[in-house]
Amino acid sequence: MSQNDEAGPKHKAESAPLRDQLADGHGDGLEPVRSLDLAEVASVDDLVRGMARTSFGGRNLGEAADVLEAMVRDPDCFVVMTLAGAMTVAKQGLVIAEMIDRGWVQAIVSTGALMTHGLVESAGMVHFKHDPSMPDEELLRKGYNRVYDTLELEKNLDDTERLLHGILDAVPDGVTLCSHKLNAMIGEMLSTQDQGRGPLRSAYEKDVPVYVPAFTDSELGLDYATHNHRRKLQARPRIPFDPFYDLDDFHERFIAAKRHAIFTIGGGVPRNWAQQVAPYIDILGKRVPEQFNPPCRYRYAVRICPEPVEWGGLSGCSYSESVSWGKIVPASEGGRWAEVKADATIAWPLIVRAVMERLDQTA
Numbered sequence: 063m064s065q066n067d068e069a070g071p072k073h074k075a076e077s078a079p080l081r082d083q084l085a086d087g088h089g090d091g092l093e094p095v096r097s098l099d100l101a102e103v104a105s106v107d108d109l110v111r112g113m114a115r116t117s118f119g120g121r122n123l124g125e126a127a128d129v130l131e132a133m134v135r136d137p138d139c140f141v142v143m144t145l146a147g148a149m150t151v152a153k154q155g156l157v158i159a160e161m162i163d164r165g166w167v168q169a170i171v172s173t174g175a176l177m178t179h180g181l182v183e184s185a186g187m188v189h190f191k192h193d194p195s196m197p198d199e200e201l202l203r204k205g206y207n208r209v210y211d212t213l214e215l216e217k218n219l220d221d222t223e224r225l226l227h228g229i230l231d232a233v234p235d236g237v238t239l240c241s242h243k244l245n246a247m248i249g250e251m252l253s254t255q256d257q258g259r260g261p262l263r264s265a266y267e268k269d270v271p272v273y274v275p276a277f278t279d280s281e282l283g284l285d286y287a288t289h290n291h292r293r294k295l296q297a298r299p300r301i302p303f304d305p306f307y308d309l310d311d312f313h314e315r316f317i318a319a320k321r322h323a324i325f326t327i328g329g330g331v332p333r334n335w336a337q338q339v340a341p342y343i344d345i346l347g348k349r350v351p352e353q354f355n356p357p358c359r360y361r362y363a364v365r366i367c368p369e370p371v372e373w374g375g376l377s378g379c380s381y382s383e384s385v386s387w388g389k390i391v392p393a394s395e396g397g398r399w400a401e402v403k404a405d406a407t408i409a410w411p412l413i414v415r416a417v418m419e420r421l422d423q424t425a
Contacts (some may be wrong), residue, residue, distance in 0.1 A: 130417050357388070363399035
């Protein structure tokens with residue numbers, strides 16, 4: 063065969079048209095996108111539904127509202143909310159309380175700092191806007207702790223320590239605490255004294271456990287340690303703290319539920335601690351067969367966090383990646399998830415308000 067004969071069929075294949083048919087989208091069941099018509103928007107829900115039919119971040123936000131609605135309408139779903147970042151300093155505490163009060167959340171996993179600052183607000187203390195003309199050196203001298211553009215007063219934290227000291231001082235000798243037990247005690251104090259609305263009070267009143275896996279990484283953790291130093295000086299036994307009580311309690315609640323959902327602000331330890339319960343159940347069954355339970359994974363998931371995957375942090379781990387760890391039900395098996403790469407102080411209130419309106423209309 064000559065060289066030209068060998069080249070002939072190859073040349074003929076390359077000359078074939080790239081598109082042998084021009085589909086119209088509808089025939090393949092594709093969903094059309096639509097322009098956002100603000101003239102038709104009469105509510106937050108109207109806006110969010112309209113955004114769901116657009117593109118990019120707006121679509122992600124709208125789809126997140128749909129997934130949140132699905133998880134809270136599911137009567138057999140155990141919804142876990144994980145919280146990271148300075149959300150209570152950022153004045154999102156009542157958004158958390160609203161979700162708890164409406165029965166949308168059955169467990170919370172949070173940073174300790176977030177619950178500390180929420181306690182400050184619930185107890186009637188105030189956060190302030192940062193004045194950019196005041197340098198950080200001046201803030202230090204005056205006892206203003208800066209959290210981005212907002213100030214937490216050192217006096218607030220001193221007053222909070224006194225509140226916690228009063229709670230811990232009444233703990234009987236021999237009692238071992240963990241984060242969800244201590245947070246329930248704080249919530250009970252806020253409720254009994256009719257302090258302001260907030261995450262810990264709402265969680266106590268709705269019997270929602272609040273877990274803080276990295277408890278010592280917080281002002282509340284330091285206050286707890288300070289209290290034990292006081293006890294030592296008074297020749298009193300310290301109050302032991304065992305974080306595995308939290309893990310055991312969360313595990314028991316998780317396996318008791320038929321379906322599971324996770325609603326995440328940020329990422330970090332709270333998000334990973336909440337999600338690792340799924341592989342924990344799996345490895346318990348393999349390594350301790352007497353503890354076998356059927357696999358449990360999150361069927362619904364919503365995350366609001368601006369961190370991209372390529373930064374490599376826990377915050378950036380995609381739900382698709384979590385599927386590979388056995389934490390999330392894949393879409394092919396009915397899993398529903400949405401990821402919104404946005405500042406939570408912008409996206410979160412819109413999503414929650416839209417779903418509030420939907421559920422209120424059908425109540």
